[in-house]
Amino acid sequence: EPEVTQTPSHQVTQMGQEVILRCVPISNHLYFYWYRQILGQKVEFLVSFYNNEISEKSEIFDDQFSVERPDGSNFTLKIRSTKLEDSAMYFCARQRGQGEAFFGQGTRLTVV
Amino acid sequence: AQSVAQPEDQVNVAEGNPLTVKCTYSVSGNPYLFWYVQYPNRGLQFLLKYITGDNLVKGSYGFEAEFNKSQTSFHLKKPSALVSDSALYFCAVRDFSSNTGKLIFGQGTTLQVKP
Numbered sequence: 001e002p003e004v005t006q007t008p009s010h011q012v013t014q015m016g017q018e019v020i021l022r023c024v025p026i027s028n029h030l031y032f033y034w035y036r037q038i039l040g041q042k043v044e045f046l047v048s049f050y051n052n053e054i055s056e057k058s059e060i061f062d063d064q065f066s067v068e069r070p071d072g073s074n075f076t077l078k079i080r081s082t083k084l085e086d087s088a089m090y091f092c093a094r095q096r097g098q099g100e101a102f103f104g105q106g107t108r109l110t111v112v
Numbered sequence: 113a114q115s116v117a118q119p120e121d122q123v124n125v126a127e128g129n130p131l132t133v134k135c136t137y138s139v140s141g142n143p144y145l146f147w148y149v150q151y152p153n154r155g156l157q158f159l160l161k162y163i164t165g166d167n168l169v170k171g172s173y174g175f176e177a178e179f180n181k182s183q184t185s186f187h188l189k190k191p192s193a194l195v196s197d198s199a200l201y202f203c204a205v206r207d208f209s210s211n212t213g214k215l216i217f218g219q220g221t222t223l224q225v226k227p
Contacts, residue, residue: 004155033214033215035215042202042217042219043204043217043220044217045214045216048212048214050212055212056210056211056212098206098213099163100158101158101215103155103158106154106155108153
């Protein structure tokens with residue numbers, strides 16, 4: 001299975017700034033996910049995206065977050081106004097059916 | 113609610129010895145269980161899964177896991193540990209309470225294999 005590729009690998013941003021995390025390329029899977037891992041803590045579900053729509057989102061995924069597939073292949077997570085507590089590793093994942101999910105290498109977001 | 117617990121924050125084992133990383137789960141219905149490994153500054157790599165069939169499942173890098181329904185456990189095992197196995201290990205269960213099939217992860221166990 002080809003890997004999921006995420007860009008950038010590391011991003012440092014000022015508090016209050018907008019960031020866009022990218023997941024490219026995407027194969028012909030139907031389900032895509034974003035997960036978050038705050039340093040030293042467990043991996044948490046953020047949002048799932050099915051058939052170009054959000055199918056489920058967690059409590060963490062508030063109005064500051066949004067997801068898109070702007071050109072039909074890239075899959076982006078946008079944080080409109082970053083907070084210090086948004087500092088984490090963000091993972092994109094793809095899944096086909098009820099099998100395993102395949103994760104990207106992650107983007108480390110540091111909000112200063 | 114579906115949940116996964118990894119009772120040990122860290123497991124230390126000497127190279128060549130067998131290793132076990134523990135995982136217990138709580139789900140309604142039949143569980144779909146997974147193990148992932150995370151090396152420093154890397155993503156999550158899939159190791160193995162249990163969906164149905166034999167209780168002992170084999171995965172990548174010589175790892176295996178045993179599904180035990182009565183004990184609601186899915187412990188990860190390897191007969192002979194390598195120093196290169198040192199990493200962070202996550203147990204996960206598929207959440208069927210929603211229709212998206214998202215994963216619910218345990219808190220992770222750091223495995224340290226000493227030479």
